[in-house]
Amino acid sequence: MEISSENVPIRNVPITYLDRLGIFKHEMPYEIEDNDFAIIHNSDNNAIQTNCTCTPQNVTMIDMRGYHEEFSLYRNGFQVVDHQSALKGQDFDDDELVQDVYYKEAEACVTQVINRPMETYVLNHQVTTLPDLRSVNQAKLSQRRRRDPEFPAGPVRDSQPLRLAHCEDFAPGGAQVAVDSIVSENPHLNSIPNQVLNVWRVTSGPNNDWPLAICDYRSIDLKNDIEECDRIRLSGGVTRSVREHRWYFLAEQTTTELFVFANCDSRGYNVPFAPHAAFNFLPDTEKPPQ
Template sequence: MAIDELGTVPAVWGVMNYLSEESTVLRRFTAPGASINTGLYDSYAVQVYDARAVHRPFTLERNGFELVHRPSRVRDFTDRDELDRVYDAEIEELVRLRLGADRVALLGATLRRAADPAGHDSQPAAGLVHIDFSPEGAAAHAAETYARHFPDGPGYSRAVSTSCWRVFSPPPQDWPLAVCDFRSLSDDEGRPNTLYFVDAIPPDPFGPITGTPRTLSGSEFHYRASHRWYFYPDMTRDELLLFVLHDSDHSRPWRVMHSAFLDAEAQAVTPRHSVEYRTVAYFR
């Protein structure tokens, strides 16, 4: 463990892959069991601090993320039917009550595994510094999602996109998820990229896009030494990391940069396996 100006807060060294200043075309293609980015990336060794050791717990209202003790009735998180039958309602209730929202739309589950993801109907660990929604695309996505989920709804004045991240493989985790304190990220940071959901990775990801794949707009970031990274070591299946992807109210912590990273100090014997739910919460 390393110690620096945060005093007695321990940290591990992790490699964060930031967007290179030389990148021009920013596209991300996601297919079953595979993902590719057209961006160029530079790797930086950064200190990732133990969020459990910080005296004042992190909260959505101050930092944009928090750890929640939330046991689930799900027995097998790789069972998609059980997720639909049990976990959907648990996530909806958690987000609605914690945020005080009037309505919550679920965007579906994504399983991620640090090894052999395709064999488990999963995606690889997301090892690039990013946010799932860009400021440019978040408003349109929230409006489209509301119209699809609540076609007869009365409308909304605020929308908050969140991620609910749970690891269900036993601790310690070889590839934990790191989150960046909102207070260390400037509002002017980030470049938009485009996410394409496809059946197979195209042979030329820089070429013309044919067909009409569903797209989203995310954000990727250049390195700054001021970014402050944290993780929760030894997470259990009874814990859930809740963090903000985009809040239309920018007077609050409105986005959290995040990335998986290899914890070389962890004595993991099982590859990290996790489930994440993205949601959009709406307020009248």
């Protein structure tokens, strides 16, 4: 794959990775979260709330603008889809409108990417903060994020741009429970492989404010780079730093350019998936929160 001369790689971009600790050879990484899905760092019972430590590591980021059509879900773990939504901006704050209109649009985007017979179920969407639905057999398909103007200062919730290289629901946990619930209501799905995808879009743009960066599946060492993290409420996957990881983003992402990327698959790690994180693009410029 050739890189356009206009798409100069951005070097030394910090992405937060899970540290490679010897303890993980005999102990699973874990985090205990509060009702807002933030890690509890102080506890009355003095219990250790996490055995994870994470450190920013410098990576090279490449703008895929101009050749993003070359990436595919089945090869890279993600794909860019052109789609004009009937919803605009603040419409995405209206849960009923999102469920009545956007759910169908999201399903159409997934159908466009998969392009083969399948059944599609919207597990959930998120507007601002993580709802309790995720603790009762729900998972994410689409997510609207917001950030405080003071970000990255102060506590970071899941509603903020997440700087940790990760895959939501990658380990058996939140997504698997949601899928099991769907299968129990539709027994004919019991023997069919299932996959959890995210449909990710900006609701105002063009956007350069902490854009989404995605790691190319082909650059991941499945044996050494992925660590399942057990969260008390939810399981997920976090990524260990490797120089060979190839990170891509879409500068000036518009409201009609959607990412469809894979989080987990019942067939295991050998099916492409996409670790992802937000990063501070153009850090020396003033950007309004989006």
